[in-house]
Amino acid sequence: MxxxxxxxxxxxxxxxxxxxxxxxxxxxxxxxxxxxxxxxxxxxxxxxxxxxxxxxxxxxxxxxxxxxxxxxxxxxxxxxxxxxxxxxxxxxxxxxxxxxxAPAAGGAGLPPLPPPLAGPARAVAFETLRKKVLACVKCAHLANSRKSVVFGVGNLHARILFVGEAPGADEDVQGEPFVGKAGELLTKIIQAMGLTRADVYIANILKCRPDTPGQTSGNRKPTPTEISTCIPWLQEQIDLIQPEVMVALGVSAMEGLLGKLDVNISRQRGSWTSYRGIPLMPTYHPAYLLRNQSLSEKRKVWEDMLLVMERANLPISEKQRAFFLAK
Ligand code: SF4
Structure with a gap:
């Protein structure tokens, strides 16, 4: 050289x-x-x-x-x-x-994605995986405190996979990710993209609600040990779904996917990275938008979603492009 x-x-x-x-x-x-x-x-x-x-x-x-x-x-x-x-x-x-x-990517050291399974085989494999996850007790403390295992929801052939942090109280009760106030906001975002929850797949990096001993309310971040214990389940979901684009909702989701703890979501949102070769867009968690109601922060998330739509070759109308410009 x-x-x-x-x-x-x-x-x-x-x-x-x-x-x-x-x-x-x-x-x-x-x-x-x-x-x-x-x-x-x-x-x-x-x-x-x-x-x-x-x-x-x-x-x-x-x-x-x-x-x-x-x-x-x-x-x-x-x-x-x-x-x-x-x-x-x-x-x-x-x-x-x-x-x-290439930006720092997640999933380094993991095997490449396997060949995608066809429809019926994928559904069977997904159901087998779901049963295994629902019976999982690898984190004894979470298995003891949870009301349900929140496996994930959506389309097994989704082109876009949204990855969140962990179930909160509402999700723990209902067994479905993103069903509380933050979930309602995520649903609105998905709808603004011209999609429904049934078009995409939504999962968390942690399938059980992080316990909060001695507290009657509130949530906590998953620990690195909990994330590393649980994330193989998400990896198996990704193996089966093989989305074209992934969206990491918030710091914990990014940290779990990248396998590191120094994520600065304010800096990294809006820039593509990848997870096992799948384009990955970091953005703010909807719960952050509920805490911070400023139009500028909402607009940032929407700009990230426009990038996701472009990457997934979804049609984008002028109205969608001007969504926040008109406000
Ligand atoms: S958090 Fe994940 S690994 Fe831990 S018990 Fe629940 S499903 Fe199993």
Whole structure:
């Protein structure tokens, strides 16, 4: 590997590590940027990873290179000029990052998704799984305190899977996720997307309500041990449903899916990551929107849902796009 590509690889690795910590931009001096410009006498052998064909110009001042978006440059509209190679070293770095970087993903170390099961076989496998989960007592303290195991609800062939945290009191009583006030809000969001609860699948990372000994009301976050004990059930649900897109509702859902505890949902919402290769959109939990009634926070969730709809190739009307603009 040429020294240029070694430098570029090391830089990409460093930037990805920064991004995983929540850093959105980095300041790069003109001198550093110049290092990304390959020598014209030593063009690289791998044009996809280099900017050797680019008409690179020296930047006049230091530039802040955004780490987002990391998705490839959007397809041009018919009226837009044809994309050309980046014109500056900063753009070259951005171009290469956009082409190669992937956000921190969840499910690392898990086996790839199995081949999808056809309709009847999927239904049988799902029912078998449901019976196993309903009988689960792996967390003795939760098995003793729960009223029901909240397995999940929705379409076994759903294109969108919503993942929440854990059952609350209402869910524990009814045995269905998202049926309290937060659930009603999630239902409204799903309906605003032009769907019903029966079109999607809704599940939690924890299937039993976290116990609250000595309390008569209120909920608590699942512990890391509880999550790691229970999440294999969700993984099996995902193996069977194989949704096109997943939505993580809140911090705990993201932490459970990513297997780490440093999720900053305010920073990470609105940006795609993935779970075992499935596009994953983090967004706020509906309960947060109930606590924080500001229009700006609701609008953020709706913007996230528009991204989900685009990713799932759902039709989006002008009314839906302007949903919050009109308010
Ligand atoms: S929380 Fe999950 S792993 Fe624990 S007892 Fe309930 S179903 Fe089993």
């Amino acid at each position: 040429s020294s240029y590509l070694s430098l570029l690889d090391a830089t990409i690795t460093h930037l990805e590590a920064l991004q995983a910590k929540g850093v959105r931009t980095v300041t790069v001096s003109p001198e550093t940027l110049q290092l990304f410009v390959p020598s014209p006498r030593k063009p690289t052998a791998t044009p996809a990873r280099s900017a050797s064909n680019a008409p690179v110009g020296r930047p006049a001042a230091s530039e802040r290179v955004p780490l987002e978006p990391l998705s490839p440059p959007p397809a041009p509209s018919p009226a837009a000029p044809k994309p050309t190679a980046p014109r500056t070293a900063a753009a070259a770095a951005r171009w290469n990052l956009a082409a190669q970087s």
